[in-house]
Amino acid sequence: MSNQLNPTLESSPVIKRYENNPVLSYKDVPYNAALIFNAGVAKYQGKYVMVFRNDYGSVEERRLDGTNLGLAFSDDGIHWEVQDKPCFDLKDEEILRAYDPRLTVMDGKVYMCFAVDTRHGIRGGIAVTEDFEKFEIISMTVPDNRNMVLFPEKIGGKYVRLERPFPVYGRGGKDRFDIWISDSPDLVYWGNSKLLLGVENVPYANDKIGPGAPPVKTEKGWLTTFHAVDLDPSRGKNGWESAWKKRYCAGIMLLDLEDPSKVIGLCKDPLIAPETDYETVDGFRTNVIFPGGMILEDDGEVKIYYGAADTVECLATAHVDDLIKLCKPVG
Template sequence: MKKHPTPVLTAEQVPYNQDKPRSCVFNAGVAKIDGEYLMVFRNDYEYLKRTLFSGTNLGIARSQDGINWSVDPEPIITADIIREQWAHIFPERFMPSEIRRVYDPRITVFDGKIILCLAMDTPHGVVGAIASTTDWKNYECLSISTPDNRNMVLFPEKVNGQFLRLERPFPIYGRGKPEAFEIWSSKSNDLRYWGDTRLVLASEEVPYSNSKIGPAAPPIKTEKGWLCTIHAVEKVEEELNSWHDNWKKIYHGGLILLDLEDPTKVIGLAKEPLIRPELKHEIEGFRGSVIFPCGMILEDNNEVKIYYGSADTCVGLVTASLEELLDTIEPIN
């Protein structure tokens, strides 16, 4: 595996919000469409105090090689855009007027259609949304989950005739253990109504996590199974580098392998993290020691590009051969 030594996208490359100090770009969904790399990134701007920013939007960057990126002149998604475009499909009492923030995008290209999985903050909980677009200007709402759910990723093809997604609900009371969240799956016939929900991987099954886990980038299909990245949190005693106090979590990027015919079944797990926070831009930033994979591209030559949020501040990149990644995974009986 090879880490790119510096971030591939930083706040300095974003042409808007430059008058807002201490901004971050991270947790970006990435896809390759007609030979062009597209990155939809979260842009938190104007850090105020503690863990608060004055605003969040989603921007889009483009690249010919997956390494050097240029950012479009305006953001493509804001809370105002979603509120306006989705106003006709929700009762005024609740949605969409109460959408406060849209963030953490994931991209899946499905039969030529661009599908986005998004997180949205509301006064009544965090919901996961699925939307489609053809022009990066208009967004059709396909589905919104109940609170609290996020980190949704959509499989790039139907499995046994159904759409499939991975997700991470985060119950506080039912689990009985703070921040012990897991990876679940749900199925749908139309991308709108979801059900047949199953637990896929529990947090205690990941050796390098003593806290929550969750899906990361949309899966890629291999001969051996569906290759999936995950994020896994390790709580530590010492305080880590951060813009705010009391940050004591290390986020690792890991790998699991799901059965091709039944992706609710984990057939393999890498017992060690694939990506650990080691470089300066990974251990220093808004929240240091955070690795959060969000995009994974399988190239024609079997090279895999994995893009990750780094310290909740910028976007990093690692590359490896598909064979190298699969070799890290140990079978689960």
């Protein structure tokens, strides 16, 4: 099915969606669940591990009551066994919810970036775990920051992350955000922040862009996904909400291995655009693709996990060489 939105956008021909998508939905969860999406995925201790966002409530009544993070394991990255309770549910008088996890494995531990809604703005957090039962929160940003992802190793002796700040006042009150990069000596204190990629550099985005899955190291550079959003005020009701006028696509770029603040390759077309029924017809917010996990297999296959329509978790694959070829030199 082709996307009927204007302008028409199509997925790259190198992308192959898993034929039995979605790989995870609320029906697979043994506790209260409604929307399962925007998961972080990694390989850890011989298994695939997924931490997924669960907005729980009632699908039948189209009612949402809250958010937690669920945990699932898999032997093949396709068929998932969801654990019997959420693994992360951060709430107190100030924190309203934690969501949108991203997983990075370093030094035998799993680091999880996540977003936090608070009574005083949106913050980004980093936590670490070895067993997914106990999480130690290492750092939290000031408002407003979100979509943080960690690189899987130190670069130039420092930890590095991508992020998407929310400079609403500085951008004239417009919903127009970009991808930034920062580094840290200890995962606690972050600085040396630079603009990595502006929304104006992505031809199919007119609203905002932001990080997707944690970058994957290849011989040619850091293969990096991102989300790109276009807004059309003429779009009406799409999904549960009374009005949803945005479309999210997945994009891909290549960053320099030694200096990842340099974009050395960029695909000027979407990597994955909303096209199937589970991306464009059914769901809380239709026409949304949000990549949150990417795994490079030994045979060169890349598994890309993405939330579809803010409702289900899906899988697409491509060969790493084909993805790199999409990223044309920037200059």
